Amino acid sequence: MRGYRKPTVSIIGASGYSGAELTGILMRHPSVKLEKLYAHSQAGKNVSDLYPALNNSMTYAPFDGSMDSDICFLALPHGQALELVPALRDAGKMVIDLSGDFRIKNPAEHLEYYKNRKPDGAWMTYAMPELFYDRIAASRAVSNPGCYATSIILGLAPLLCRPMDTFTVAAVNCTAISGISGAGRSGKTELSYAEMNDNVRAYKVGLHQHTPEIMQALGSSVSSPGFDFMFTPMIAPLTRGIYTVLNVRFEDNAPDCEHVTGHFRDFYASAPFVRMRDRVPEVRDVTYTNFCDINIAGAGNGKDLVIVTAIDNLVKGAAGQAVQNMNIMLGYDQALGIA
Incomplete structure (x- = not known):
């Protein structure tokens, strides 16, 4: 189209795992132009030096506070986006933040779970496309959901955001296993091969920072x-992926699995990246994709259901969902450049 200019995109925090995943998706995106990649510790290095598979000759640059691109993704450690986002918004940039800095409305809850203070009002549209599409489409700045939160919320939203008849959820006991890439790229002894090979470990039991985000979205x-909600996160020797098992107890008898599966299919009828499965999903079903696979099973006691979800933590749990949100904000098909 004559005179058409693709929106330009930059990534702040581009050298981490989520930033690299974003780089790959945006390089291939047909309707935006990847313009700048910013990084701190890796500034001056070539992208292909860190990630040869990307085959990208761009150089990571230090972020000096100025932003020429139309759209800015932030893939930074928690706490850093709080300082950068206000100026980007004031400059009229479209902002998509992948950290937890703007997910939680309640500052007291944010302080308790993230251990850093943020001012009242430091919140942006919570951008889960399957639940808040219209809000995302009307926003210029959004907060991308967390990876665990995505896997858990998508497994529970049809029961809690659109309850079924007289069936009321009384309690959810959630166990979720993450791949090691979810901890980021920085080296930590407890995440080394020698520590994690042939090993599985629970951590932050009942205190994980995605808990208030999950409850808020639901x-x-x-x-x-x-x-009642109990969340036990675990880490396993996987590079990527999140595998979530939700044990859902109802106040009275549980609905049958076919009824629940039909309800989920109706709820996600317009969600291109949610797949209801007739068998229990596996992590390898979704790696390197933006899909969330879900299966509903009975617990055999008439009171509980078991819901299993699987996502790729770096795609649907981070970069893929972020680009999905960008597409919605720009008025594109939400699957453009991702599927």
Whole structure:
């Protein structure tokens, strides 16, 4: 089209795992132009030196506070986006933040779970496309969901955001296993091959920072929960992926699996990246994709359901979902450049 200019895109924090995943997706995206890649410790290095598979000759640059691109993705450690986003928004940039800095509305909950203070009002549209499409489309700055949160919320939203008849959820016990890339690229002894090979470890039991985000998205809160919720995150010797098992107890008898599966299919009818599966999904079903696979099973006692979800933590749990949100904000097909 004559006179058409593709929106330009830059990534701040481009050298980490999520930033590299973003780089790869945006390089291939047909309707935006990847313009700048910013990094701190890797500034001056060529992208292909760190990630040869990307085959990208761009050089990481230090971020000096100026931004020429139309759209800015931030893939930074928690706490850093709080300082950068206000200026980017004031400059009229479209902003998509992948950190947890702007996910939680309640500053007290943010302080408790992230251990850093943020001012009142430091919140942006919570950008889960399957739940908040219209809000995302009307926004210029959004907060991308966390990886664990994505896998858990998508497995529970049809039951809690659009309850079924007289079936009421009383409690959810969640166990979720993440690949090691979820901890980021910085080297840590406890995440080394020698420590993690042939090993699985629980951590932050009952205290994980995605907990208030999950409850908030499901219309509840950690301070005044509408149902009992226990979350046990675990790490396993996988490079990527999140595997979540949700044990859902109902106040009375549980609905049958076919009824629930049909309800989920209706709920996600317009969601191109949610797949209801007739068998229990596996991590390898979704790696390197933006899909969330879900299966519903009965627990055999008439009171509980078991819901299993699988996602790629770096794609649907981070970069892929972020680009999906960008597409919605720009008025593109949400699957453009991702599927």
